[in-house]
Each structure stands twice: as structure tokens, then as C-alpha cells.
Amino acid sequence: MGMHRLTRVTMGVPNVADTIGYYTDFGLTHLGDGAFTTREGGEQLRVRHATSRRLLELGVGVDDVDDLARTASRLDHLGVAGGADGTAVTAIEPVSGFTVRVEIAPRIAQEPVPATPYNGPGRIERFGRAPGVLREDPIRPKKLGHCVVGTTDLEATMRFFTEGLGFKVSDYIGDKGAFMRCSVDHHNVLALAAPVNFLHHTSWQVDDIDDVGRGAKAMLEGNPDRHVWGLGRHHAGSNFFWYLKDPAGNFSEYYADMDCIPEDEIWTPEVFEGAQGLFSWGPPPPPSFLEPDDLAALMTGQHAPCR
Numbered sequence: 001m002g003m004h005r006l007t008r009v010t011m012g013v014p015n016v017a018d019t020i021g022y023y024t025d026f027g028l029t030h031l032g033d034g035a036f037t038t039r040e041g042g043e044q045l046r047v048r049h050a051t052s053r054r055l056l057e058l059g060v061g062v063d064d065v066d067d068l069a070r071t072a073s074r075l076d077h078l079g080v081a082g083g084a085d086g087t088a089v090t091a092i093e094p095v096s097g098f099t100v101r102v103e104i105a106p107r108i109a110q111e112p113v114p115a116t117p118y119n120g121p122g123r124i125e126r127f128g129r130a131p132g133v134l135r136e137d138p139i140r141p142k143k144l145g146h147c148v149v150g151t152t153d154l155e156a157t158m159r160f161f162t163e164g165l166g167f168k169v170s171d172y173i174g175d176k177g178a179f180m181r182c183s184v185d186h187h188n189v190l191a192l193a194a195p196v197n198f199l200h201h202t203s204w205q206v207d208d209i210d211d212v213g214r215g216a217k218a219m220l221e222g223n224p225d226r227h228v229w230g231l232g233r234h235h236a237g238s239n240f241f242w243y244l245k246d247p248a249g250n251f252s253e254y255y256a257d258m259d260c261i262p263e264d265e266i267w268t269p270e271v272f273e274g275a276q277g278l279f280s281w282g283p284p285p286p287p288s289f290l291e292p293d294d295l296a297a298l299m300t301g302q303h304a305p306c307r
Contacts, residue, residue, distance in 0.1 A: 232282020
């Protein structure tokens with residue numbers, strides 16, 4: 001697979017300054033002008049002004065010009081117009097209208113993190129206090145893992161990502177969603193059937209379950225209204241999660257321990273129904289996670305021009 005990661009998410013929000021403050025608290029490094037970096041992925045988030053919250057652009061990294069040519073050919077075959085400038089191919093997702101920029105980008109070389117020792121019945125991996133309770137450094141996400149988009153035409157959005165861009169399907173949530181990947185991670189994009197096109201959440205990798213919890217604790221101290229859902233573990237992808245909400249209404253997720261799929265031969269997509277499509281264990285998701293509180297407002301304003 002010439003594709004190897006998401007490079008960047010650009011989100012449009014009506015309250016830029018508040019949203020910048022939130023993602024600074026979340027642990028991303030603000031470069032100025034709404035641009036943020038992760039520890040290992042470089043610049044991976046941009047916050048821009050829009051009349052209502054939305055996904056403006058999604059970046060996908062590839063290795064070389066041959067990968068760009070294959071992308072352009074797939075998009076042309078699908079009948080999607082694309083632009084090219086020698087280092088990137090751009091196309092407009094036909095349902096939501098956000099731009100996807102497929103660009104030549106370096107692969108992320110992640111520094112290996114030693115496995116966290118955990119004691120268990122008949123198994124002593126550590127003596128003394130657990131490392132997780134002794135950590136004092138603030139959470140700094142390692143990379144952007146995935147984003148989730150609501151779409152009013154799930155089939156068309158899936159076709160754009162798979163047939164047009166070359167993403168592969170990992171698993172399905174009944175007939176309501178598809179987990180798709182452009183890397184060895186279980187998913188980099190989840191498309192969900194929805195009554196309106198919107199950005200549901202972005203997801204950011206941390207070291208382990210302790211850092212998922214430590215990050216959420218820091219975000220909630222003095223700001224309990226940021227809490228959405230967690231702590232839990234998904235079934236699809238198997239990752240630990242905790243979801244929070246930014247001031248614009250977008251969810252953001254700390255995650256750790258994601259399934260990896262290095263070769264197609266070892267993976268067969270499954271169809272998960274009911275709760276299994278959402279989580280393996282943890283508290284049940286609140287209604288606002290499935291249908292965000294501002295959906296009606298988004299439906300009213302989805303045709304408002306971006307500014």
C-alpha cells in the first residue's frame with residue numbers, strides 16, 4: 001500500500017480562539033495561526049474559521065509520484081475531478097464537500113515505547129508502584145490516528161474512499177458504517193450514515209491505557225462538561241478510548257492499543273451489529289455520542305458558505 005497515514009485534518013469552527021485553547025490543553029503543540037503538531041507526526045491539525053463546525057480538508061500521505069498517479073487514475077475512473085501539482089492530488093468528497101489532499105509525505109518513524117509492565121495473577125512484571133501512577137509529564141499525543149465523518153450517502157462516501165482513493169475496508173457497523181484504512185492501523189477513516197454531513201471526531205494516539213486516563217483526567221479538571229464517553233475499549237480496532245468534546249462540538253479521542261493489519265491475507269472484514277459495533281466494554285455510549293446535540297443546527301446550516 002503506497003498510502004501510509006493521515007497527514008492532517010483541517011476543521012472549520014465558528015469559535016476559533018476557544019477551539020485553539022482546547023487543543024492546546026489536549027496536548028497538541030500550537031505553532032500559531034491554528035496549526036498544531038503531534039510529537040511524531042508533524043503538523044496534523046489546522047483550525048480555521050467556518051460558519052458552522054465541519055471538516056474542511058483531510059490529508060493522506062503517500063510515498064512517491066507513482067502513488068499520486070495511481071490515485072489520479074482511480075479518481076478519473078470513478079468520475080471524480082481531481083487537481084494535481086506534482087506533489088499532491090486533490091479531490092472533493094462528493095457528499096460532504098470536504099477536500100482530500102493526497103500528498104507525498106514522509107512515513108512516521110515512531111520511537112518504540114517499552115511495553116508497560118502490568119502485574120497479573122501468577123505473573124509479576126514489576127515491583128513497587130505502577131509506572132502509570134508515577135508519571136507526571138503532561139500528555140502529548142504521538143500522532144493523528146483517524147477521523148470519523150457523518151455522511152448522508154454512506155455508499156457514495158465509501159466508494160470515494162475505496163475506489164477513488166484506494167482505502168481498504170477493515171470492518172462494518174451493520175449497514176450504518178465502514179471502518180477504512182490507508183495504513184497498517186485498523187482504521188484511519190470511519191464513515192457513518194447520518195442525517196447531515198459533519199465531522200464526528202478526531203482520534204489521537206497516546207502510549208497506553210494509563211495515558212488515556214491521565215489525559216482525560218487533566219482535561220476534565222475544572223472542565224467536567226468536556227466529558228463525553230469513557231473509559232472503554234472498542235471491539236472494532238480493539239483500542240482503549242476516552243472521548244471529550246471541544247468548544248465547537250467536535251469530539252476528540254485519546255486512544256491506545258489499536259489493531260494493526262500489515263497484510264490483507266491475515267484479515268477478513270466482519271460485520272458488527274448492535275453494541276458490538278460500538279464497544280467491547282465500558283459505560284454505554286450517551287445518546288449525544290450517537291446523535292450530537294447540535295445535529296439539528298447543523299442540518300439547518302449545512303449549506304451556509306465557509307468563511
